[in-house]
Amino acid sequence: xxxxxxxxxxxxxxxxxxxxxxxxxxxxxxxxxxxxxxxxxxxxxxxxxxxxxxxxxxxxxxxxxxxxxxxxxxxxxxxxxxxxxxxxxxxxxxxxxxxxxxxxxxxxxxxxxxxxxxxxxxxxxxxxxxxxxxxxxxxxxxxxxxxxxxxxxxxxxxxxxxxxxxxxxxxxxxxx
Amino acid sequence: xxxxxxxxxxxxxxxxxxxxxxxxxxxxxxxxxxxxxxxxxxxxxxxxxxxxxxxxxxxxxxxxxxxxxxxxxxxxxxxxxxxxxxxxxxxxxxxxxxxxxxxxxxxxxxxxxxxxxxxxxxxxxxxxxxxxxxxxxxxxxxxxxxxxxxxxxxxxxxxxxxxxxxxxxxxxxxxxxxxxxxxxxxxxxxxxxxxxxxxxxxxxxxxxxxxxxxxxxxxxxxxxxxxxxxxxxxxxxxxxxxxxxxxxxxxxxxxxxxxxxxxxxxxxxxxxxxxxxxxxx
Numbered sequence: 001x002x003x004x005x006x007x008x009x010x011x012x013x014x015x016x017x018x019x020x021x022x023x024x025x026x027x028x029x030x031x032x033x034x035x036x037x038x039x040x041x042x043x044x045x046x047x048x049x050x051x052x053x054x055x056x057x058x059x060x061x062x063x064x065x066x067x068x069x070x071x072x073x074x075x076x077x078x079x080x081x082x083x084x085x086x087x088x089x090x091x092x093x094x095x096x097x098x099x100x101x102x103x104x105x106x107x108x109x110x111x112x113x114x115x116x117x118x119x120x121x122x123x124x125x126x127x128x129x130x131x132x133x134x135x136x137x138x139x140x141x142x143x144x145x146x147x148x149x150x151x152x153x154x155x156x157x158x159x160x161x162x163x164x165x166x167x168x169x170x171x172x173x174x175x176x
Numbered sequence: 177x178x179x180x181x182x183x184x185x186x187x188x189x190x191x192x193x194x195x196x197x198x199x200x201x202x203x204x205x206x207x208x209x210x211x212x213x214x215x216x217x218x219x220x221x222x223x224x225x226x227x228x229x230x231x232x233x234x235x236x237x238x239x240x241x242x243x244x245x246x247x248x249x250x251x252x253x254x255x256x257x258x259x260x261x262x263x264x265x266x267x268x269x270x271x272x273x274x275x276x277x278x279x280x281x282x283x284x285x286x287x288x289x290x291x292x293x294x295x296x297x298x299x300x301x302x303x304x305x306x307x308x309x310x311x312x313x314x315x316x317x318x319x320x321x322x323x324x325x326x327x328x329x330x331x332x333x334x335x336x337x338x339x340x341x342x343x344x345x346x347x348x349x350x351x352x353x354x355x356x357x358x359x360x361x362x363x364x365x366x367x368x369x370x371x372x373x374x375x376x377x378x379x380x381x382x383x384x385x386x387x388x389x390x391x392x393x394x395x396x397x398x399x400x401x402x403x404x405x406x407x408x409x410x411x412x413x414x415x416x417x418x419x420x421x422x423x424x425x426x427x428x429x430x431x432x433x434x435x436x437x438x439x440x441x442x443x444x445x446x447x448x449x450x451x452x453x454x455x456x457x
Binding site for chain 1: 220224227228230231232234235238239240241242243244245246282283284285286294296298325328356357358360412413414416417418419447448449
């Protein structure tokens with residue numbers, strides 16, 4: 001089923017999402033991948049604050065190619081989400097509500113999704129040029145020294161994704 | 177007769193290849209994806225394959241990489257033994273081409289200097305370079321930037337000779353099945369059978385640079401390529417792993433003599449953005 005949703009993706013929003021739903025996401029989301037997740041986790045361990053407001057946040061697992069002059073961003077497709085499995089449950093327990101990536105998640109992440117009424121979306125891997133068209137703003141929030149792995153805050157408009165794991169833990173990949 | 181080539185030509189050529197291969201798929205891959213969009217049986221699978229067509233069009237028109245993972249630069253250098261390079265160190269000139277290509281082409285820099293310390297080199301160097309010395313006075317350069325979503329799902333199996341053909345097929349099918357949605361299907365499957373541990377892996381990588389519409393020249397291997405491709409597509413993993421009849425676009429197998437005690441099988445998986453460009457100097 002096609003659905004149009006806005007961020008922040010709250011419990012009320014995830015209540016209406018089922019595995020297999022095709023969604024178009026609009027609003028502010030955050031971009032972080034391996035190295036940024038490692039740093040955020042280390043910050044938490046040291047008792048420091050996270051660089052992004054985590055409550056009801058949507059994190060897109062992505063590392064874009066550089067933007068040309070006058071463009072918002074370069075190619076911007078999802079990266080493999082499983083590499084963030086080690087870090088995701090902690091962030092979900094702190095309030096993160098949605099993840100966008102591609103590929104399988106482990107049991108710890110699925111349990112954390114159920115526990116926190118969260119959701120995991122997949123975007124189409126390797127369609128980075130197409131997906132970049134849905135990004136209307138982009139700015140670096142922190143960890144600029146990580147290059148392509150810096151944390152970004154971006155605005156998306158009708159960003160296409162598919163609900164792979166819904167808040168009840170139903171997993172679209174398992175149905176294949 | 178010795179032919180002299182200035183290394184600056186190598187640098188310029190590599191730079192152009194970095195940019196070209198990340199903005200445009202080669203003709204064989206482009207056609208394989210078009211064909212898949214026409215024949216895919218699942219509705220969602222077809223929708224995704226149509227998006228990939230649109231993605232290729234945008235990449236071409238807007239000069240933006242097809243995929244944000246513009247890869248680690250993998251380069252096969254087949255150097256004629258009658259060639260002499262002048263003007264500098266060959267390996268440095270290749271890396272300079274990568275540096276310029278990834279910087280001037282707005283390509284992502286995805287290389288870290290040390291696998292544990294993990295500091296980004298900020299220019300995508302160093303490249304992974306495979307040299308072979310061949311007859312003649314030409315230099316054949318194959319540029320195949322490799323994304324790591326699919327690279328991470330690749331495997332080497334050290335089988336026993338008794339495992340035979342069935343064991344090989346099972347190894348390939350296991351690797352593909354385990355890769356599932358992580359490797360961004362529809363994928364291309366490069367396989368190296370024989371040689372030793374590292375030879376099989378290098379053959380598997382090289383098999384990915386073979387055109388998607390070409391089969392092995394060996395009849396028994398050609399038969400296996402077709403059979404394994406059919407079995408992979410019968411899995412139903414489909415485009416983006418969301419079900420469908422297109423899980424792989426091609427299975428390319430290379431072989432080499434091996435030891436009486438061994439049967440190495442390497443499976444190098446590539447996503448649908450299987451980039452490979454060839455230039456001859």
